[in-house]
Amino acid sequence: MVSDTIVAISTPIGRAALGVVRLSGPNSWKIALKHMIISKPQPRKVYYSRFFKNKELIDEVVVTFYKAPHSYTGEDMVELSFHGNPLILSKALKIFIEDGARGAQGGEFTRRAFLNGKMDLISAEAVEKVIDSTSELGLKISQSAMNGHLANLIEEVRKELMEISANVEVRIDYPDEFEEEYSPNLARIIGNLNDILSTYDPAQTAIEGVKVALIGAPNVGKSSILNALVGKEKAIVTSVAGTTRDTIEASIFVNGLKVILIDTAGIRETADEVEKIGVERAKKAAEEAHIKVHVVDATSEEIPDLPADIIVINKSDLVHKRMKNALNVSAKTGQGIENLKKAIAELSAKVTEKMNSAQVVLIAHRQYELVRKCVQELQEAQMALNEEMPIDVVEINVRRAIEYLDELVGRNYSQDILDVVFSNFCVGK
Numbered sequence: 001m002v003s004d005t006i007v008a009i010s011t012p013i014g015r016a017a018l019g020v021v022r023l024s025g026p027n028s029w030k031i032a033l034k035h036m037i038i039s040k041p042q043p044r045k046v047y048y049s050r051f052f053k054n055k056e057l058i059d060e061v062v063v064t065f066y067k068a069p070h071s072y073t074g075e076d077m078v079e080l081s082f083h084g085n086p087l088i089l090s091k092a093l094k095i096f097i098e099d100g101a102r103g104a105q106g107g108e109f110t111r112r113a114f115l116n117g118k119m120d121l122i123s124a125e126a127v128e129k130v131i132d133s134t135s136e137l138g139l140k141i142s143q144s145a146m147n148g149h150l151a152n153l154i155e156e157v158r159k160e161l162m163e164i165s166a167n168v169e170v171r172i173d174y175p176d177e178f179e180e181e182y183s184p185n186l187a188r189i190i191g192n193l194n195d196i197l198s199t200y201d202p203a204q205t206a207i208e209g210v211k212v213a214l215i216g217a218p219n220v221g222k223s224s225i226l227n228a229l230v231g232k233e234k235a236i237v238t239s240v241a242g243t244t245r246d247t248i249e250a251s252i253f254v255n256g257l258k259v260i261l262i263d264t265a266g267i268r269e270t271a272d273e274v275e276k277i278g279v280e281r282a283k284k285a286a287e288e289a290h291i292k293v294h295v296v297d298a299t300s301e302e303i304p305d306l307p308a309d310i311i312v313i314n315k316s317d318l319v320h321k322r323m324k325n326a327l328n329v330s331a332k333t334g335q336g337i338e339n340l341k342k343a344i345a346e347l348s349a350k351v352t353e354k355m356n357s358a359q360v361v362l363i364a365h366r367q368y369e370l371v372r373k374c375v376q377e378l379q380e381a382q383m384a385l386n387e388e389m390p391i392d393v394v395e396i397n398v399r400r401a402i403e404y405l406d407e408l409v410g411r412n413y414s415q416d417i418l419d420v421v422f423s424n425f426c427v428g429k
């Protein structure tokens, strides 16, 4: 049982109109009320008060009280809106800790919400993604997971597997009662789960952004193009070949999708130690990118030979070189930059098009791994059935598949699993 009272600043550190401090746990009302002039507050009602430490006025606050189980965490809670000055907020935090509250760990409010049955583990996991999503699509799919769509679907699959398991068990216990072979439709379930698995990568991209690497020889204008796309001088541009030695990232938004542009060191043979590392990083960035933009110089004889999704001929203000399926641009004059943006936008949309916002999608690596393991068990069960192995063998695989799904929604959990789920959360969530 969770019994202590936790406290955290739940808004970002910095100056703002408001800054919110949250308390959750059995003593939260008592601790908060000690510093305000509010008598007999009602749950879910908003109060105004001055906030004191002994007789010293700290700030004016607007406060909401929640009574268990009708709160985010399922416990007694208090939410106080102070003026958003970090000095005031850290003072308030210190006061509450002196009164016996404990500073919350990252994700501890949401962890308690899960432990108190307010949400399943998938929904709890989705809270972080809802906050972190960089695109409209990423936000929609995270909200869909938070609202239980994925968990519901997993529950349906689990129910089917439970039925299969029950049928198998009854045949193990009463082998003489059944004459015909039992052949559950595992292929259909496996197919459905594989469909869900295929949503993981595009979902990740929608949440985190599409990676676009600018690659090519030194001095062709990769850094200049990044700057032109972003609209500011993000990367250093010089006429010296080998200026960019590390990868540089900058983001733009196109059609509600975050595009992370990655400028790389020009790929060439070099004896320079630092540049060599840069070239390695460039190759790696290109490998990991969703979209590779290969930049060539219009004034050179170079024939593009790197694998690329878009070929760009830069410095078209100097020479107009024609090449099939290539875009002519000039980072210097801005000519063709909008076209390049459009081409990137179209390809970016393709990266996530496998998925639409209404679909059930996997939004965390943990989820992906568990569904994958579940599929693996079911495939083994399928094989055992095909090879007419004893039905006990099938039962073992189906049981394990169910256990993976239970871990997925949090029906089975350990503190270690919760640590993994909540390790990325910020304090105050």
Ligand SMILES: Nc1nc2c(ncn2[C@@H]2O[C@H](COP(=O)(O)OP(=O)(O)O)[C@@H](O)[C@H]2O)c(=O)[nH]1
Pocket (backbone or CB within 6 Å): 217, 218, 219, 220, 221, 222, 223, 224, 225, 236, 237, 238, 239, 240, 241, 242, 243, 244, 266, 314, 315, 316, 317, 318, 329, 330, 331, 332, 333
């Ligand atoms: N005339 C012209 N010069 C350019 C253009 N783009 C880049 N440059 C010049 O080419 C040189 C190399 O550019 P930079 O962006 O550093 O190339 P990178 O090594 O590929 O990153 C610099 O002197 C730039 O000013 C362009 O579109 N037209």
Ligand SMILES: [Mg+2]
Pocket (backbone or CB within 6 Å): 222, 223, 224, 235, 236, 243, 244, 263, 264, 265, 266
């Ligand atoms: Mg450069």
